[in-house]
Amino acid sequence: MSKRYSKQFLKFLQRTPTQYHVVCELKKMLLDSGFVELKEKERYSDLLEKGKSYFLTRSGKSIVAFSIGGDFDPKNGFSIISSHTDSPGLRVKPVSKKESQGSAQIAVSTYGGGLWFTWFDRDLTIAGKVLVSQHLIHIKKPILNIPNLAVHLHNNVNRKGFKPNFENNFIPVISTKISSIVLKKLKKKIKTNNKPENGNNNSDLNNNEEEGKDINNLINQDNIKTKENSSNNTNNNNSENIQNETKTNNNPENENNYSKSCRKEEEGKIFDKLTNQNNNEKNENSSNNTNNNNSENIQSETKTNNNLEKENNNSDSNSNEKEKIKDNLTKKDKKKTSNVKKNNKNKKNTSLNNTHHPILLMAISHELNIEQKSIIDFDLSVVPLQSAKIGGFLSDILYSDRLDNLVSVYTSIVSLIEANDTSLKTEKNTRVVVCFDNEEIGSETLSGANSTFLKNILKTITYRFIKNEKKKIQNEIFDISLRNSYLLSADVAHAVHPNYTSYHEKRHQCKINRGIVISNHSKRNTTTELISRYIIQTIANNHKIRTQLSMNKNGKSGGSTLGPKLSTQLGITSSDIGIPIWGMHSIRETAGITDLFNLKKTCVAFYQEYYNILQTIEEID
Numbered sequence: 001m002s003k004r005y006s007k008q009f010l011k012f013l014q015r016t017p018t019q020y021h022v023v024c025e026l027k028k029m030l031l032d033s034g035f036v037e038l039k040e041k042e043r044y045s046d047l048l049e050k051g052k053s054y055f056l057t058r059s060g061k062s063i064v065a066f067s068i069g070g071d072f073d074p075k076n077g078f079s080i081i082s083s084h085t086d087s088p089g090l091r092v093k094p095v096s097k098k099e100s101q102g103s104a105q106i107a108v109s110t111y112g113g114g115l116w117f118t119w120f121d122r123d124l125t126i127a128g129k130v131l132v133s134q135h136l137i138h139i140k141k142p143i144l145n146i147p148n149l150a151v152h153l154h155n156n157v158n159r160k161g162f163k164p165n166f167e168n169n170f171i172p173v174i175s176t177k178i179s180s181i182v183l184k185k186l187k188k189k190i191k192t193n194n195k196p197e198n199g200n201n202n203s204d205l206n207n208n209e210e211e212g213k214d215i216n217n218l219i220n221q222d223n224i225k226t227k228e229n230s231s232n233n234t235n236n237n238n239s240e241n242i243q244n245e246t247k248t249n250n251n252p253e254n255e256n257n258y259s260k261s262c263r264k265e266e267e268g269k270i271f272d273k274l275t276n277q278n279n280n281e282k283n284e285n286s287s288n289n290t291n292n293n294n295s296e297n298i299q300s301e302t303k304t305n306n307n308l309e310k311e312n313n314n315s316d317s318n319s320n321e322k323e324k325i326k327d328n329l330t331k332k333d334k335k336k337t338s339n340v341k342k343n344n345k346n347k348k349n350t351s352l353n354n355t356h357h358p359i360l361l362m363a364i365s366h367e368l369n370i371e372q373k374s375i376i377d378f379d380l381s382v383v384p385l386q387s388a389k390i391g392g393f394l395s396d397i398l399y400s401d402r403l404d405n406l407v408s409v410y411t412s413i414v415s416l417i418e419a420n421d422t423s424l425k426t427e428k429n430t431r432v433v434v435c436f437d438n439e440e441i442g443s444e445t446l447s448g449a450n451s452t453f454l455k456n457i458l459k460t461i462t463y464r465f466i467k468n469e470k471k472k473i474q475n476e477i478f479d480i481s482l483r484n485s486y487l488l489s490a491d492v493a494h495a496v497h498p499n500y501t502s503y504h505e506k507r508h509q510c511k512i513n514r515g516i517v518i519s520n521h522s523k524r525n526t527t528t529e530l531i532s533r534y535i536i537q538t539i540a541n542n543h544k545i546r547t548q549l550s551m552n553k554n555g556k557s558g559g560s561t562l563g564p565k566l567s568t569q570l571g572i573t574s575s576d577i578g579i580p581i582w583g584m585h586s587i588r589e590t591a592g593i594t595d596l597f598n599l600k601k602t603c604v605a606f607y608q609e610y611y612n613i614l615q616t617i618e619e620i621d
Helices: 002-014 019-032 180-193 208-235 238-250 260-268 270-282 284-312 316-348 358-368 403-426 453-464 471-483 530-542 563-570 593-620
Strands: 053-058 062-068 078-084 089-100 103-111 124-131 135-138 173-175 377-384 389-391 397-400 430-436 486-490 516-519 547-550 573-578 589-592
Touching: 002 389, 002 397, 002 403, 002 593, 019 053, 019 062, 019 124, 019 135, 019 403, 019 430, 062 403, 062 453, 078 403, 078 453, 078 563, 078 593, 103 377, 124 358, 135 358, 135 377, 173 358, 397 593, 403 430, 403 486, 403 589, 403 593, 430 453, 453 471, 453 563, 486 530, 486 563, 486 593, 516 530, 516 593, 530 547, 530 573, 530 593, 563 573, 573 593, 589 593
Parallel strands: 078 430, 078 486, 486 573, 516 547
Antiparallel strands: 053 062, 062 430, 089 103, 089 377, 103 173, 124 135, 124 377, 389 397, 397 589, 516 573
16 A cells, blocks of 8 residues: 555656646646635635535645535634645756856756755756746756766865855756857757647657757767868968858858858857847747848849949949949948847847847747747746656665655645545534645745735635624634644654764654654744644554654754744644655655655544544643
8 A cells, every 4th residue: 555655656746846836736636536726816705615625726836725524613623734845956047048168057046955965966957837828847858967076176075075156066057069050950950840739748758869869960060060160271271261251151051161260259149149030030020121121122232233234334424323322222231230230139138048048948949849939937947857766675765856845745635635535524624735835945925834825715714604793703713713723734854864873862763664753842843742742643543653753952953844834823733743754855865655655644534533633632621
């Protein structure tokens, strides 16, 4: 059972590289289970019915799901499980375009308190939301890497520790080939291969190898031609150079004939040039104006040539008139060219090409099968490509990124759905799951735990079933409801590390696959206290689920959870539970599959039995 549940969780992990993907996947799970989606911007209180299930999302990164008991009385309160959708990681900066020593790079910022040295020398990619018509994106091939510095170049690293500068040493490389020739050919290839009729394409890109070969061929061809041109420029005499320049002028598309100095200058201006070309191609008005101007020029030139032929037969006095015509044409051409450059310069300021590398924009448009001009903006994260795995010789260990805290996110939703299948009709309170964003950076955001998201929903549910009462009575009943509620703050805990046992309190060493953890903290970084510990321990005992008690050594904070924020904000009794893991906040965390399954059993039992346990609490409180 535990292995099967772990495999289901692995599939969830593969589909959820960012908070956006997490909430999207949870929505699908809830809709498939009969939940009804509600909107915060619409009045929904009259839609609520006993025995039914609903959910709301905020900012596409937080979600609240709830099931109203068939025998719900507002005074009975809520049984709530909280978790968070975010994990420490890297976020692409609003202005990410960067180059260094011939390599294209993507500027990123660190998010949360990660073990950042674990991000070096990894296969990385990007995922997030692209603002077109709000497409989610997850490129499933390695397009980024943060290369480490060789040990020979900082040979004190193993003795003094690894201390990278996050601004200068933590910049992923997306390409080492940024010449104008390769970019133009690659852009043309991507444009040819795109299928606009499909819109969004989230496939696994089965043709990655062929695409890689094509790109390598482009790079190799460019290298060969660069060497040939360099050799020719060295050996050729002035007359040959003049011929080459003539050919280049006659065929502007053939950039391979550029001299070495021209190539170097061209590479320096590549991104400005690409921006101008993109704007020319993609702006219909500009294109039409340009075409009209070109046709006028052709007609003018034709007439001029005819006039010149006739004037050759006339006397020498007409030569002055011919020179005037040429001068006028030259002035017109210069004026038109100047206007085009001015227009392109104005358009460039509003283009993503000005803030993000063209290769990144190509990758996005190629993955989504859309034109670059349709990309308005995006919110992207750099994420590891390595998939989650079940390992250990006995297949008892789970390896993945973001176990903190998708373990709790997934388990809470699955537990709510499973509990509803058997006992919702007779339930006397309302069961709630809330998954907040931004826990890793303090929760002080619109979609974080310190927002009004959860409180507003709980209040709406309560008022729906007492709407005939006066406002004062409604407020009192809501307060009573909260005091009868219970919050299970679900987050991961520190497992005792076999190589670093001295970092853990000897009497509170939690081991992987030895039971769920009930977290305690004397400074209240977690919320477990006497009564709340009694509730969760009673549930575990009823189902023979092993538990472990954690507490940090004096002087070590150990981190905090959503529990203290929500418990204080709402006035709800709370306890912190989770599963023990190694390498918390690493790019590769480790957990036990037995613990994962026991967490689900605990959460299901919590929803089914909390109200009955509440009655016993009143006797001992």
